Amino acid sequence: MSRPTPLRDVHESLGATLTDFAGWLMPLRYGSESAEHNAVRNAAGLFDLSHMGEIFLTGPQAGEALDYALVGHLSALAPGRARYTMIVNERGGVLDDLIVYRLGDEEFMVVANASNYEKVSDELKNRAKSYNVVVEDRSDQYALIAVQGPRSQEILATLTDADLDGLKYYAGLPGLVDGRRALIARTGYTGEDGFELFVANQDAVPLWNAVMAAGEPYGLKPAGLSARDTLRLEAGMPLYGNELNAELTPFDAGLGRVVKFDKPGDFVGRSALEAVKDDPPRRRLVGLVARGRRVPRHGYPVTKDGAVVGEVTSGAPSQTLGKPIAMAYVDTGVAEGLAVDIRGSQEPMDLVELPFYRRKK
Amino acid sequence: MSNIPDELSYTKEHEWVAGVEDGLTVTVGITDYAAEALGDVVYVQLPEVGSIVEAGDSVGEVESTKSVSEIYTPVGGEVVEVNQSVADDPSLVNSDPYGEGWMFRVRMEGDPEDLLSAEEYAALTSGDS
Numbered sequence: 001m002s003r004p005t006p007l008r009d010v011h012e013s014l015g016a017t018l019t020d021f022a023g024w025l026m027p028l029r030y031g032s033e034s035a036e037h038n039a040v041r042n043a044a045g046l047f048d049l050s051h052m053g054e055i056f057l058t059g060p061q062a063g064e065a066l067d068y069a070l071v072g073h074l075s076a077l078a079p080g081r082a083r084y085t086m087i088v089n090e091r092g093g094v095l096d097d098l099i100v101y102r103l104g105d106e107e108f109m110v111v112a113n114a115s116n117y118e119k120v121s122d123e124l125k126n127r128a129k130s131y132n133v134v135v136e137d138r139s140d141q142y143a144l145i146a147v148q149g150p151r152s153q154e155i156l157a158t159l160t161d162a163d164l165d166g167l168k169y170y171a172g173l174p175g176l177v178d179g180r181r182a183l184i185a186r187t188g189y190t191g192e193d194g195f196e197l198f199v200a201n202q203d204a205v206p207l208w209n210a211v212m213a214a215g216e217p218y219g220l221k222p223a224g225l226s227a228r229d230t231l232r233l234e235a236g237m238p239l240y241g242n243e244l245n246a247e248l249t250p251f252d253a254g255l256g257r258v259v260k261f262d263k264p265g266d267f268v269g270r271s272a273l274e275a276v277k278d279d280p281p282r283r284r285l286v287g288l289v290a291r292g293r294r295v296p297r298h299g300y301p302v303t304k305d306g307a308v309v310g311e312v313t314s315g316a317p318s319q320t321l322g323k324p325i326a327m328a329y330v331d332t333g334v335a336e337g338l339a340v341d342i343r344g345s346q347e348p349m350d351l352v353e354l355p356f357y358r359r360k361k
Numbered sequence: 362m363s364n365i366p367d368e369l370s371y372t373k374e375h376e377w378v379a380g381v382e383d384g385l386t387v388t389v390g391i392t393d394y395a396a397e398a399l400g401d402v403v404y405v406q407l408p409e410v411g412s413i414v415e416a417g418d419s420v421g422e423v424e425s426t427k428s429v430s431e432i433y434t435p436v437g438g439e440v441v442e443v444n445q446s447v448a449d450d451p452s453l454v455n456s457d458p459y460g461e462g463w464m465f466r467v468r469m470e471g472d473p474e475d476l477l478s479a480e481e482y483a484a485l486t487s488g489d490s
Contacts, residue, residue, distance in 0.1 A: 017400075032455070033426050034401045226400060226426055293404045295424050316426055317403040324403075343422075343429075 005050035006143045006204040014222055021225055022114035024051035029224040036227035037319045040190050043219030044149030046211055047228060049196070050204065053117020054142045055110040055124055059133035062108050064265070066100065069127035071250060071273070073263035077102040082170045082187060085258050086250055087120055092272035093246035094253065096120050097238065099187055101172045109183075109198075111144075113240045127268060143204035147211055148194030148231075150359075151218040156195055158214045160184065164195075178210035189228060191235025191357055230316045233325065236287065236355025242298055242313045243285060243327055251277055254285045283310060283329040287356055288340065288349040290324035296340040296349065302328050303341050309334045320357050327354065363394035363486060366459055371482035372435045372474065377459060381473055387436050390463040391423060391454060394486045399425035402454040407432075407443040407465055414440060414467065416474040421464065423454065438470040 002025035011018060016027035027048060029036060039045050057065060063075030072085030082101045086094050096116040101109045112120040121137040128135050147156055153164050162175030162184055172185035180203040188194040199207055212222065229239070238244050243253055250256050251273070259273055288296060295315055302310030315326035326340065330351065339346035365371070370378040375395035379388040396402065408420040414434045421432040443465045447453045454462040477485065 017397075028427070029400055032401050230426060294406075295404065295429065297429070317424075 005048055006201045007048045007050065007208055010205055010208055011048065016222075016224060019225070022051060024114055026051060027222070027224040029226045030222045033224065033226040033230070034319050036221055036223035037230050039219060039221040040149045040192055040223055040227060040231055041320060042150070043221075044147055044151040044155055044194075044215055045190070045221055045223035045227065046208065046215065047146040047148065047223050048208070049144040049146050050142070051114035052144050053112040053114060053120065053137065053139040054144075054198065055112060055117065055121050056136045056138055057108045057110065057124070057128065057133050058106060058136070059131070060106055061131040062106050062133045063102075065128040065131035065133045065135075066108060066110075067263055067265060068131070068267050069124055070098065070100070071259040071267065071269065072100070073260040074100050074102070074108065076263070079104050080171055080173055081168075082172055082185060084170070086255070087123060088249065088269035088273070089246060090269060090272060092249040092269045092276065094240070094244045094248055094250060095123065095246060097240055097244055101183070101185060103172070103174075103183070116240060141201060142198050143201050144196060144198055145204065145208055145211065146188060146194060146196045147215070147220070148188045148190040148223075149192050149220070151215070151220065152192070152194045155211065155215045155218050155220060156184075159210055178207055180207055182207070189235075189237055190231040191237070191355065192231075192359055229314075230319065233314050233316055233327065234318055234320050234355065234357035236327070236357075238285075238327075239314060249273060249276055251279075252281060252283070254281075281332055283331055285313070285354065286328060286330050287352040287354045288312070288315075288326040288328050288338065289321065289352055289356070290326075290340070291348045291350065293324065294342045294345070294347050295324040296326040296328070296342060296347070301341045302330050302349070303339045303346055304334055304337050306346075309338070312340060318356060325356050363392065363397055364459070365392070365394070365479050365483050365486075367479045369459070369479065370435075370473075370476040371479065372433065372476060373485065374433045375486075376433065376435055378435050378473070378476060381436070381469075381476065384469060386441060386466050386468050387473075388463050388466050389432075389434060389436075390458055391432065392482070392486075393458045395430075396455050396458045396462070399423060399428060399430065401426055402451040405447050405451045405454065405464065407448055408434070408440045410440055410443055412440045414438065416471070423451075432464060434465075434467060435476060436467050436469045436473040438467045440465055441468050442466040
């Protein structure tokens, strides 16, 4: 049985199609997922992301513990800022990709994917054992509501006095939104400007309703996981389980920049990652744009002259490009004459560099 | 509740069939329930006009943002017409599944596959809608 988020009744009253995702009952779409996608690109969308995991590290050595547990240099993060990072195993394989917020000198919040947060929480507790820090999984206490899209700031500004102008990308500040305490973070997974609001469970429904009402004049729509997936795909953002998994290192995924070898001390996966960091990758993560209208999907082989040269990790029709697109791992050096085997038919594809979509600043 | 017109016949694979009682040319599409379950349809592959099909054959496919499904023909015979409009604008499947979203016509030979009445199809789809 899937777990509901605090917003389940709201989703049902909005006519959402609900689906199981990583053990949670989540809105897949409310109406047309294309309309939801376009609302986020052109105006704003409202997402329930309460399935994400929130793990808190509190104590004088919280930063050092994260430096050891993760590949990033989190002790160097300024309070109020956030960082995209990863947790890997001893072999350097990616266990999850994370956003870490530094809430104070001695307090960090690690946001993990729903499918991984129990594993991440266990690993963090284990890896932090010898540090003076308390690791606490508070996923059950927090709801997460995201407002994403070019009108997000205008909408949120009607509900809060917080300094949104001063809030940088990948930063977070505590504030009141519609009179409710929230961590307001300028982060997202859509390729647009936007905010993620971490709030106590009991505030989720009133806050959602307040944002819906405030956003209506701006064209805000509730948006489900289907739109979230196509938005992040256009933005070239990896999804754990598709582009990332424990068999791949951050370097395999083209995200070696998140590994900070120059930070002090050892970290889990350091020796394994140092050994491979300069290896030429066998495959690299690229974008494919279909010439036809059939959609390449997760797991489909990428071919050239009939030989398999890669594999699709995510694919969908792109609203913004008007064509099917995919992310795929493709053999290094192969760029021309590619196709994807779509149920036995070799459908021609053009290789492009990621992302497919970049918003105008 | 999805829309299930009384005058049509249905299949377990969520197609609708019109014109079976005449025994001549039948029209096939997918149901409102199926269109709703798929979400926004982005691509429809239709059979070729003139092709000879048997009841139960996979003759095309419907792709949405999240999934792809095959289209089965519930009747055998010759495909005499396909809806080029729906190939050009697949959103017709969502906006008007029983009208402009029709998919193909078959000049029927032999008996159709087991077809469901509107009532039977409603019972089939009420369990999880």
